[in-house]
Amino acid sequence: MAHNQFALLTQRRFLPFFLTQAFGAFNDNVYRQAIIGLLFYLGVSDEQRTLYTNLAPALFILPYFLFSATAGQIAEKLEKHKLIRITTTMEIAIMSLAAVGFLTQNMSVLLVALFCTGLQSTLFGPVKYSILPSVLKPEELTGGNGLVEMGTSISILAGMIFGGLIFTLAGAHGPIVAAAAIVVLAVTGNIVSRMIPRADAGEPDLKINWNPIPESVKILRMTRRQPAVRNSILGVSWFWFVGTVLTSQLPGYAEDNLGGGPTLYIFALALFSIGTGVGSMLCEKLSARTVEIGLVPLGAFGMTAFMVDLYFAHPGMATAKGLDVEGFVRSAGSWRIVMDLVGIGVFAGFFVVPLFALIQNRSPKNELSRVIAGMNIQNAAFIVLAAALGVIAQRFFHWTIPQVFLALGILNALVAIYIFTIVPEFLMRFLSWVLVRGLYRLRVSGTERIPDEGAALVVCNHVSYMDPLILSASVSRPMRFVMYYKIFNIPVMNWIFRTAKTIPIAGAKEDPEVLRRAMEEIEAALADGQLVGIFPEGALTKDGDIAAFKSGVERILEKNPVPVVPMALRGMWSSMWSKRDSRLRRMRVPRRFRAQVEVVADPPRDPQGLTAQMLEAQVRALRGDRA
Known part of the structure; x- marks a missing residue:
């Protein structure tokens, strides 16, 4: 259901x-x-x-x-x-x-x-x-945040x-x-x-420091410990900056540029608010119930596109005065402005909801309230800055309101690029999201069983070069994959794999040095409490069946006795990029584009006594007959 x-x-x-x-x-x-x-x-x-x-x-x-x-x-x-x-x-x-x-x-x-x-x-x-x-x-965070943002906007x-x-x-x-x-x-x-x-x-035993100045400094430092959380908070604050500039200019825009009054201002604000509510609600559907930060770049650049178009839609002063909502809607070019205001709101929802969900998902539970408080301090600073810059732009530089919108759109793109450059995970997840959602119809079940915190090893069958991207798009936690080094070195894909901190591995006879470094990286990642994903077959399936799991998984668990999560890919063998047919035939078969693919997960297993054969049997049972 x-x-x-x-x-x-x-x-x-x-x-x-x-x-x-x-x-x-x-x-x-x-x-x-x-x-x-x-x-x-x-x-x-x-x-x-x-x-x-x-x-x-x-x-x-x-x-x-x-x-x-x-x-x-x-x-x-x-x-x-x-x-x-x-x-x-x-x-x-x-x-x-x-x-x-x-x-x-x-x-x-x-x-x-x-x-x-x-x-x-x-x-x-x-x-x-x-x-x-x-x-x-965890799988309800995106939907819950979407409802809260929708409810707040409408309220x-x-x-x-x-x-x-x-x-x-x-x-x-x-x-x-x-x-x-x-x-x-x-x-x-x-x-x-x-x-x-x-x-x-x-943190019920927390001792409260009533001096706000040193405590403010402390919690602001707390928000900066993890790069992804730090930049998510920066993104939320930027959302408030954009929203403050936009909504503070709407009364003047409705009167001077659209030829209306207070009712038209409320109509324009309603378009933006409803758009934000709709965008917030769509996040869960688009993210397949994971914390999908790949939507953030989509939201950022979508906001920019509609803000820039809002300038070109009506750059000059109004030729009419005293228009009500009906009069405005009947005027030439009004629907373009309506679509721009709704579009800005929709993509603002795409932008901010995953950021809230990521902050909640990645922050330690005993620090989350203080992290949110630190974010609120930063939000307040950005709101004040937005109000001040809006006044300066108009009173000292004599910018028109459409010019403010144009500058805001360009600045929004620059800030987004800056954030995504500092933490490439945002852009990497966006590319993964586009590829996976564009090439497959993905269904996910059981991934909420993956532990929210702490080290764990994910084992899965291996069907195509797209497997790591599909699993990444199905799990909200960052996962470090262990991947055959020749796949790791595929052009273009290599950038995504490196950004995701994928660990390249080779066979003992093929390249013992690559193998040694891989085992050291796996051990270090698990010791650091990270999630590591491996494909114990060691190669892509050539016939659709699951090959015998290699003993390397036992070596990993011997040194790092962490919970093991069996996962399975279903339907990948009949999709594009598997080895089911020749390379030419794979590209010719239209039915394999947008194939229905499933990712299923079992509860974590205790590593004590687990063998490669036992894990292979569990993954086989998970996959069932749907290769």
Whole structure:
């Protein structure tokens, strides 16, 4: 039966948390938009309104700098379900204070409450993402993160619309409606949060350092220990940079370049938000339920393509004024702009969801909350930088908004290339993903049985040169393959194999030095807690059958008694690149393109007493009759 990520929304381990974070995002944006509505209701001067609208984001973001380090430690030390209830209770108190501000129409009280809202969000942030690996299986992380990002995007949009309409529809009763709405939403979120099941603390014995400056430095260093995690965090922060620049320019873009007003701005924001939600939801399908960072380059370059096209779609000022949504949609060239805004959102989803999943998957469980807190500090810095550069570009360099979009698209490509150059794993996984998804219809089962952490040896039958790429695309953990050195040296493929730190090996009679180095590398990789994949047959099958497993696997286990995961490839013999037919005939048979291929895995085996013959029998049983 095919897995459906929406099934998580029917399960108590996920649904209450999903609703809690959605209510929180919705309420935050109702509150912030209601403040803007109150400013118009009070009829304050343009100067005062500008002051408040610039001060409000600064007050909201400031706690991320001041308290993220403390929040990360608290999220590590406390049971996660308990901390979520504490933060939602805080939200009730904060929104009650904000309600007083609305009822008395006191902007000072509202801004103090806004600062406190930022503090509450700072405390909730680390637990928001660190709880997912505690309640979801590894193969559910991508789908779960996709749902969270979709829910957040839609909640932010809905909150902005609802909050913006309060004073428009309620008129003189606007302050009362705003006060009642934010308190009711906070109470609802707290009630739902009490249904979240137990989720244990990551480091219950952690001693909290209340000094934020040295602790901030410490957790920022913690985010940089693993290159893939470090650059995933950089990618998430860049996502916030791009999102901040884009969404901050949309009000002016809707008015000056599209000829509309507030309703058209909301429409443009809705297109981007819906696109992000759709892209986030598609990630699980495209990644086949693994943490597929190969989607990240696709997302990055897709964002660039649509941002650059957004410039060319409408580079000048609007020729009409006062257009509503219907009037805009009927105007010439509008659908290109619609597709660009949706496209940016879709590829932004492809970009950010796998990054979140990788951070959760690769960070030590007892450090994850602090890693997320460090990421939040960096995110806040990128948001402030984005806002500042947007102002500088327009006020000092006199760039138009379409020119800002063009520059952002080009800069996005440069930053993406920089990230992928530093950690080639991103680009390597992208090429693997394109090759595997383009050439095969891949089905995966049982790979969630591979241990999330620690050393393990994966053994599999060997059918084609594509086998390592297919297994890599099926397993979320990086796997170091042991590969016959002549296959390792195939042009073009060699770059992918080297980037994946593949270990070339040769027979004892063929090249004893290559064999010696291979055994040393295997031993070192397993001692370091890595996942190593081998093909014990020693060569590609020539007849579709599984050849006898060589004794080298026993030598490996003798020196490194680690768990062994039997895996099998099904359907590869009838696909392209196997040795079923002559080389010419292989290329002529169309049915072998996009062949249905399966990867199946058994639970890990205790290495004690395992022999090559026993592993061969287990792999044969896994593969069954489907060669």
